[in-house]
Amino acid sequence: MGTRWHTRLLAVVAAAGVLSGACATTAQARPGESRTAAGDVTDQPGTGKDPDGSIPPRGSNDWACLPTPAHPRPVVLVHGTWGNQNDWNVLAPQLKAEGYCVFSLNYGRDTASVLGALPGIYxxxxxxxxxxxLAVFVDRVRAATGSAKVDLIGHSQGALMSRQYLRFAGGADKVDRLISLAGTNHGSTMRGVANRLPSGSAYTGFAAGLTGIAGVAAAQQLVGSDFLRELNAAGDTEPGVAYTVIASTRDDASTPPEATFLQAGPDATVDNVWVQDFCATDTFDxxxxxxxxxxxxxxxxxxxPSYTGTACPEHTTGR
Structure with a gap:
């Protein structure tokens, strides 16, 4: 094996370690969730994700829910890469308790990659x-609730994929607001691994190797990818849609963190905000x-906007 291919292989292996670590990290128990005895799947990196997404978050996917005048649009929660709908196990019941009709989905299941073949990984x-x-799911939500439009909340790839839906899959006329939470809107360096690669064929080899390990979507989110160039070529926003874009200084995947921010185009509004401007002690990654x-x-x-609550409760720290 030549030096060039050895370099590529090392880069892909390094990425595999980063991505497997991310996968194992997100598999840990969350507030309000139970864990099984020692030795369950969350204690065995690389064995999948628990919960596995088979049961919607509490308060989510009540198909008999009808929006109220106070909250006239249903909220659709869109998870990120290597996630599933249980990533919303904390937020979904909170929104439901405030009177929203809340819906969540699993998407992007593809077992052709190493990580994609693991249970619970979408x-x-x-x-x-x-x-x-997402387009099919949103239409189902609209039909069930009688709502002309929905609001989307997308985490990481979930925000990016929602923008793809808005621009190329008919979503712009069916969505009032997109809340982008650490969205990979302008790409990720995979925690700096991609930045250390030379341009040209080595980068192409890295993307191909990354696809086999972590899935097509991971490669599509690399800074400078063909997918990102196509999505962002006509600007960041769609006319008639309001965007709230949330960034965190602790973000270690959408890099640099401010790359998640969007620039408003014609007839769109964008509110770019930092988590730490509301709570300096928030350390959730x-x-x-x-x-x-x-x-x-x-x-x-x-x-x-009339919501009143506590922006920075005590002990607002991630693990």
Whole structure:
């Protein structure tokens, strides 16, 4: 094996370690969730994700729910890469308790990659296809609730994929607001691994190797990818859609963190906000941001400006 291919292989192996670590990290128990005895799947990195997404979060997917005048649009929660709908086990019941109709989905299941073949791991398939899955789900929500439009909350790839849906899969006329939580809107360096690669064929080899390990969606989110160039070519936003974009200084995946921010185009509004401007002590990282009480506050304010709550409760720290 030549030196060039050896370099590529090392880069891919390094990425595998980073991504497997991320996968194992997000598999840990969350507030309000139970764990089984020692030796369960969360204690065995690389064996999958628990919960596995088979049961919606509490308060989510009540298909008999009808929106109220106070909260007239249903809220659709869109998880990120290597996640599933249980990433919303904290936020979903909070929104339900405030009177929202809340819905969540699993998307992007693709067992062709190493991580994608693990139980409970979604958000690995081609983002174009995933946007089609979101389109079908949103139409189902609209039909069940009688609502013309929904609000989307997307975490990481979930925000990026939602933008693909808005631009290329008919979503712009069906969505009032997109809340982007640490969205990989302008790409990720995979925690700096991609930045250390030379340009050209080595980068291409890295992307190909990454696809086999972590899925097509991971490669599509690399800074400078063809997917990102196509999505962002006509600007960041869609006319008639309001965007709230949430970034954290502790984000270690959408890098640099401010790359998540969007620039408003014609007839769109964008509110770019830092979590730490609301709570300097919030240390939730990329994978755990959906559990942050400060994020929940920002989300609820975005959905309903009359919302009153506590932006920075005591001990607002991630693990």
């Amino acid at each position: 958000g690995v398939g081609d983002i174009h296809t995933s946007a089609g899955e 990329h994978g755990t941001l959906p559990q942050s009480p400060t994020v929940a506050y920002i989300v609820e304010q975005a959905l309903d």
